[in-house]
Amino acid sequence: xxxxxxxxxxxxxxxxxxxxxxxxxxxxxxxxxxxxxxxxxxxxxxxxxxxxxxxxxxxxxxxxxxxxxxxxxxxxxxxxxxxxxxxxxxxxxxxxxxxxxxxxxxxxxxxxxxxxxxxxxxxxxxxxxxxxxxxxxxxxxxxxxxxxxxxxxxxxxxxxxxxxxxxxxxxxxxxxxxxxxxxxxxxxxxxxxxxxxxxxxxxxxxxxxxxxxxxxxxxxxxxxxxxxxxxxxxxxxxxxxxxxxxxxxxxxxxxxxxxxxxxxxxxxxxxxxxxxxxxxxxxxxxxxxxxxxxxxxxxxxxxxxxxxxxxxxxxxxxxxxxxxxxxxxxxxxxxxxxxxxxxxxxxxxxxxxxxxxxxxxxxxxxxxxxxxxxxxxxxxxxxxxxxxxxxxxxxxxxx
Amino acid sequence: xxxxxxxxxxxxxxxxxxxxxxxxxxxxxxxxxxxxxxxxxxxxxxxxxxxxxxxxxxxxxxxxxxxxxxxxxxxxxxxxxxxxxxxxxxxxxxxxxxxxxxxxxxxxxxxxxxxxxxxxxxxxxxxxxxxxxxxxxxxxxxxxxxxxxxxxxxxxxxxxxxxxxxxxxxxxxxxxxxxxxxxxxxxxxxxxxxxxxxxxxxxxxxxxxxxxxxxxxxxxxxxxxxxxxxxxxxxxxxxxxxxxxxxxxxxxxxxxxxxxxxxxxxxxxxxxxxxxxxxxxxxxxxxxxxxxxxxxxxxxxxxxxxxxxxxxxxxxxxxxxxxxxxxxxxxxxxxxxxxxxxxxxxxxxxxxxxxxxxxxxxxxxxxxxxxxxxxxxxxxxxxxxxxxxxxxxxxxxxxxxxxxxxxxxxxxxxxxxxxxxxxxxxxxxxxxxxxxxxxxxxxxxxxxxxxxxxxxxxxxxxxxxxxxxxxxxxxxxxx
Numbered sequence: 001x002x003x004x005x006x007x008x009x010x011x012x013x014x015x016x017x018x019x020x021x022x023x024x025x026x027x028x029x030x031x032x033x034x035x036x037x038x039x040x041x042x043x044x045x046x047x048x049x050x051x052x053x054x055x056x057x058x059x060x061x062x063x064x065x066x067x068x069x070x071x072x073x074x075x076x077x078x079x080x081x082x083x084x085x086x087x088x089x090x091x092x093x094x095x096x097x098x099x100x101x102x103x104x105x106x107x108x109x110x111x112x113x114x115x116x117x118x119x120x121x122x123x124x125x126x127x128x129x130x131x132x133x134x135x136x137x138x139x140x141x142x143x144x145x146x147x148x149x150x151x152x153x154x155x156x157x158x159x160x161x162x163x164x165x166x167x168x169x170x171x172x173x174x175x176x177x178x179x180x181x182x183x184x185x186x187x188x189x190x191x192x193x194x195x196x197x198x199x200x201x202x203x204x205x206x207x208x209x210x211x212x213x214x215x216x217x218x219x220x221x222x223x224x225x226x227x228x229x230x231x232x233x234x235x236x237x238x239x240x241x242x243x244x245x246x247x248x249x250x251x252x253x254x255x256x257x258x259x260x261x262x263x264x265x266x267x268x269x270x271x272x273x274x275x276x277x278x279x280x281x282x283x284x285x286x287x288x289x290x291x292x293x294x295x296x297x298x299x300x301x302x303x304x305x306x307x308x309x310x311x312x313x314x315x316x317x318x319x320x321x322x323x324x325x326x327x328x329x330x331x332x333x334x335x336x337x338x339x340x341x342x343x344x345x346x347x348x349x350x351x352x353x354x355x356x357x358x359x360x361x362x363x364x365x366x367x368x369x370x371x372x373x374x375x376x377x378x379x380x381x382x383x384x385x386x387x388x389x390x391x392x393x394x395x396x397x398x399x
Numbered sequence: 400x401x402x403x404x405x406x407x408x409x410x411x412x413x414x415x416x417x418x419x420x421x422x423x424x425x426x427x428x429x430x431x432x433x434x435x436x437x438x439x440x441x442x443x444x445x446x447x448x449x450x451x452x453x454x455x456x457x458x459x460x461x462x463x464x465x466x467x468x469x470x471x472x473x474x475x476x477x478x479x480x481x482x483x484x485x486x487x488x489x490x491x492x493x494x495x496x497x498x499x500x501x502x503x504x505x506x507x508x509x510x511x512x513x514x515x516x517x518x519x520x521x522x523x524x525x526x527x528x529x530x531x532x533x534x535x536x537x538x539x540x541x542x543x544x545x546x547x548x549x550x551x552x553x554x555x556x557x558x559x560x561x562x563x564x565x566x567x568x569x570x571x572x573x574x575x576x577x578x579x580x581x582x583x584x585x586x587x588x589x590x591x592x593x594x595x596x597x598x599x600x601x602x603x604x605x606x607x608x609x610x611x612x613x614x615x616x617x618x619x620x621x622x623x624x625x626x627x628x629x630x631x632x633x634x635x636x637x638x639x640x641x642x643x644x645x646x647x648x649x650x651x652x653x654x655x656x657x658x659x660x661x662x663x664x665x666x667x668x669x670x671x672x673x674x675x676x677x678x679x680x681x682x683x684x685x686x687x688x689x690x691x692x693x694x695x696x697x698x699x700x701x702x703x704x705x706x707x708x709x710x711x712x713x714x715x716x717x718x719x720x721x722x723x724x725x726x727x728x729x730x731x732x733x734x735x736x737x738x739x740x741x742x743x744x745x746x747x748x749x750x751x752x753x754x755x756x757x758x759x760x761x762x763x764x765x766x767x768x769x770x771x772x773x774x775x776x777x778x779x780x781x782x783x784x785x786x787x788x789x790x791x792x793x794x795x796x797x798x799x800x801x802x803x804x805x806x807x808x809x810x811x812x813x814x815x816x817x818x819x820x821x822x823x824x825x826x827x828x829x830x831x832x833x834x835x836x837x838x839x840x841x842x843x844x845x846x847x848x849x850x851x852x853x854x855x856x857x858x859x860x861x862x863x864x865x866x867x868x869x870x871x872x873x874x875x876x877x878x
Contacts, residue, residue: 123740125813130744133752137760138777138859138871140823140837146811150824150835154807157848205811205820255825255835256775256783262807262825386825386835 004278008103010231010239010398012224013042016355019219019342020188027056027063027117028073030220034348035074035113042224043234046074049224050107052081053097055090055114057346061127062117070113087382088296089247090114091221091350092391096245098225108230113222114352116345125216126344145205145213145297147384152207152299154262154385159314166299167207169317171198173298174211174340176326181337183367188217189341198298212298217343221351223358228398240361241398243375244275248390255386265300267390268307268379275392276309281375284309288331288394289374290360292353294381295338301325304379305333327368335360335368350380350391357395401519402564402696404526405466405555406670407458407707409451410548410657410714412840414438417545417655419724424540431545437655440548441721442534444730444817445839445857448475449485450870451551452532453492453856458709459528459553460493461800466555469525470500472518474510474662476580477534478503479868488870489530491761492856494797500527508628510662511552512686515694518556519565526557533661538586539733546630548658552666552711562705563673563682563696569611572690575599596634600627600687604638607691608683617695619643623680624672626650628664628687644683656715669696671711676702717878719842726818741815746862748869758795763854763872765832766793774831796832798854799872803828805850808838826852826874839873851877 015038017030025033039046054070056062063069067081084093091114098110121127126144130136140146156166175195181187193211201210231239248271254260272284281287288310295301302320305311310331311319319325325333334340336356339349357376359365375396382389421435442451452473460466471493473486480488486501504514511531518527532551537543577599578589589595604627612619625648627635635649650668652659660667665686672682676698686692709717721727728734758764758778765776771787774796782789808824815821822838838846839857852874859871 121740128741128744128815133749134756137748137753137756137869138836140835141814141816141821141860142823142835143811143814145813146809146821146823149809149811150807153809153824153848157807202812203810204813205809208809252779252783253785256777256833257773257785258827258831258833259785 005099005103005245006243006279007228007241007398009099009225010228010241011358011395012044012109012226012231012234012236013038014223014355014358015041016186016221016352017219018186019217019345019352021119022218023119025218027069027115030117030218031070031073031113031115034220034222038222038224044109044224047077048109049076049079049111050109051079051098051101052076052111052113053094054081054083055085055094055112055347055350056083057085057087057090057116058127058129060129061121062347063115086389088294088344088346089350089380089382089389089391090347091352092378092380092393093350095223095351095354095393096247096391098223099242099245102225102227109224109226111222111224112351113220114347114350115220116347117218118216118345119218142384143205145208148297148300149205149208150262151303151385155264155299155303158261158263161317163207165317167199168195169302169320170212170298171195172320173295173301174198177295177334177338177340180327180335180368181341184337184341187337187341188215188343189337208297208299214296214339215341215343217345219342219345219348219352221348221355223351223354238362239398240358240395242393243279243396244392244394246271246275246278246392248274250383250387250389252387262385264303265307265381265385265388265390267388268304268381271390271392272308275394279375279394285331287375288377289372290335290357290370291331291333291377291379292336292338292356293333293379295334295340296344296381300381301333308377308379332370335365335370350378353378353380354393354395361395361397400561400564401522401556401558402561403554403673404557404560404562405459405463405705406673407455407553407709408667408670408711408714409454409458409551409709410440411442411446411451412717412719413441413443413721414656414718415441415721415724415727419722420545423724427540431540431542434542434545438720439545439658440550441727442549442730443839445859445873446534446549447479447858448477448532448534448551449479449488450857451534451549452489452530455532455551455553456489456493456528456530458707459555461708463526463555466526466557468495468499468528469523470518470527471495472502472504472514472529474504474514474529474531475533476505476507476510476662477536478505488761491757494762494764494799505662508662508688509686509690509692511665512684512692512694515554515666516568516570516692519568519694526555529554529556529666531663531666533663535661536585536731539728543587543630546654546659548660550657550660550667551663552670554666554669560701561699562702563676563698565694566617566697567611567615567695569607569693570690571603571607573603574689575603592631596631600629600634600638601641603691604685604687605642607693608642608685611693611695615695617681621681622683623648624650624676624682626665626668626672626682626684628652628659628668628685630654630659667711670707673702674707674710674712678702730817739815745864746860747865748862748867760871763797763799765796765798767796768792769794776832776834798828798832801828801830801854803852803874805846805848805852806833807848808846822846837873838876840875846876853877
């Protein structure tokens with residue numbers, strides 16, 4: 001039986017660019033910015049990197065196809081570089097590639113880097129793009145908020161929440177993340193908002209209003225990983241180790257079979273349970289100390305708390321309103337500001353989440369440093385509630 | 400006995416208040432004020448002569464599910480495609496058989512009546528279906544804009560369970576150019592109304608009708624329903640008087656609630672007359688355009704028991720007032736709107752891919768697993784039931800006639816739509832199967848989880864660069 005990834009790979013260093021409307025920066029500029037921080041943190045030379053995984057989501061508006069843009073931007077030394085794309089879960093896919101390569105023994109030191117340049121489209125929101133030749137002929141021309149609004153209506157119908165209570169909880173999700181983002185100099189949005197602002201904002205896709213949506217930004221994040229043994233020989237202490245790395249991909253059941261009612265993310269439930277098993281976590285509520293989840297929309301974060309077993313099914317509204325996921329709550333969520341304040345440069349987001357956990361575990365999170373972080377969970381979701389990809393990674397101190 | 404065995408109608412729900420047309424245009428032509436009474440039917444942005452034809456035919460065929468249809472004629476002067484047989488698209492959307500004779504008939508306001516004559520005279524043993532559908536194109540601020548409307552009607556022709564028997568047919572062909580539309584024109588060009596009346600209607604129609612009646616033992620006084628399609632409000636009455644028909648027998652052209660629907664108008668009024676007719680009553684249907692068609696029907700005893708699924712009366716009542724003239728202009732491509740960058744995404748249809756998915760796209764056909772009974776759409780190679788997942792185990796399963804309910808939904812204001820917000824959501828069908836699909840005709844506040852819906856064939860996208868239209872099915876919330 002497979003032994004899993006737990007404690008086989010550690011993070012040697014990480015880097016993250018400033019996220020935002022980086023009008024004057026190319027994807028290469030962003031990659032270099034993240035990489036320079038990362039490689040200094042790792043304390044290795046570029047030519048020690050033996051393989052790389054490159055995450056980029058939307059070819060047409062970003063760097064184009066293949067792994068070459070990364071190799072060229074970083075002048076990598078003709079090493080194997082693999083381009084990965086798995087919708088909005090792309091960043092974690094790059095990380096998974098690098099971690100698995102090290103764990104397999106195929107290489108000692110590997111790089112994962114994600115980048116996305118979303119602000120070159122000429123309009124707000126994620127780029128309008130093809131979903132594939134055949135899908136384009138019959139899929140609704142849905143926007144991301146439109147797709148996740150379905151989750152809100154499905155969740156509300158299943159649990160009989162009234163519209164106002166759900167909307168208040170959604171507003172609290174955003175207010176909390178904005179409060180966190182203020183303390184993060186790398187966040188795109190660094191200002192507080194009020195609940196009234198969130199509640200009264202115009203609808204983007206009913207019931208999702210403007211402040212229920214995450215930002216749209218440019219950014220890059222990266223990680224260099226190795227084995228615990230090599231990290232120690234390099235003089236690294238307080239190692240941050242990969243405890244679990246799981247992925248679940250919809251097979252069409254949610255979208256075409258009546259066993260799914262639209263009120264939750266099936267992939268999140270499956271991937272997180274696998275991740276808990278892999279990491280040896282029996283009581284997630286008690287053992288997970290912080291989460292970075294895929295808060296593309298406030299409703300996604302709320303429902304994800306239930307799917308991760310950090311709130312009881314149907315009770316997430318109460319837990320959110322009680323402040324359980326606030327910075328001073330039981331399990332702080334999006335302590336860095338989340339997608340809400342960082343925006344969501346698709347290829348980078350998964351790595352940006354891990355970056356925050358990594359900083360927290362190293363005690364380097366500045367004004368937003370949590371007092372005693374142990375296990376950090378990252379939830380990176382691609383696609384739509386009815387068809388999606390969910391990546392779960394859990395990191396913690398190497399014992 | 401050959402005649403009409405079933406009928407149905409379709410009128411777009413949106414009815415443009417004519418005052419809004421006059422208010423926008425009377426500064427230029429104050430005579431429009433005199434026409435500003437009532438409303439006219441207008442296609443939604445996703446409707447055209449093909450989609451309305453599918454609706455009208457569906458409304459006709461639902462009562463005749465066992466009909467063995469061997470021909471479908473589509474009459475229109477506003478075919479979405481000049482070279483791609485429109486009637487075949489309609490036939491496939493109706494999931495009719497593949498040996499069917501299909502034909503597009505156009506080129507004249509008589510297209511509907513001439514097709515009807517052809518089918519009545521064909522002596523076919525099976526049933527034949529005639530659909531007439533018109534999405535009329537008019538210049539902004541024209542009288543036509545005030546007087547015309549969009550609609551479709553359908554009749555089934557056969558010899559079993561005939562509700563109106565055809566007694567006589569007469570035709571008069573004459574190149575009387577009251578109006579015309581050249582191959583490079585979007586709009587009609589017409590001549591003076593009074594001349595058309597005096598030299599056109601008042602000469603061709605009496606000539607044809609009198610000739611028709613002399614071949615039968617029916618007297619002019621026996622006509623109980625006199626149908627003269629015309630956008631001249633008073634002309635049918637004047638004609639009736641000239642012919643000796645009581646003016647009460649004139650079937651109203653519905654100018655104040657639908658508008659005159661071009662080549663579909665004769666069939667639309669025939670459907671209306673059939674809804675009113677009692678056994679033994681005579682219906683005289685006239686078509687006018689480069690001459691005249693005249694067809695005499697007699698209602699049979701069977702008409703008492705025939706109830707159309709949706710006839711003209713029900714279609715008129717199924718309405719939504721539209722008071723935004725700009726919307727009408729936009730939907731009819733009469734003004735160049737800023738549609739935003741999201742609307743600029745290329746919409747090319749990859750015809751080979753389209754052809755592979757035609758069953759789904761046009762027929763709305765999914766699958767039913769022979770192993771586990773699971774109903775599913777789209778139909779993929781493996782059954783979707785996680786407990787089954789059998790390969791190639793699904794028979795065709797038709798969703799186009801199924802009702803369903805809304806599971807999840809939204810009103811999306813970010814994505815591009817010709818009439819925002821874009822409503823879409825997860826639809827669950829009675830009898831099984833679900834799919835994420837677009838909604839159309841949604842009225843604000845009238846959709847929620849659990850709402851009952853039916854599905855309708857509509858335009859999905861335009862490829863303006865290459866002149867192509869994509870169609871697919873959309874959900875409509877039932878009242």
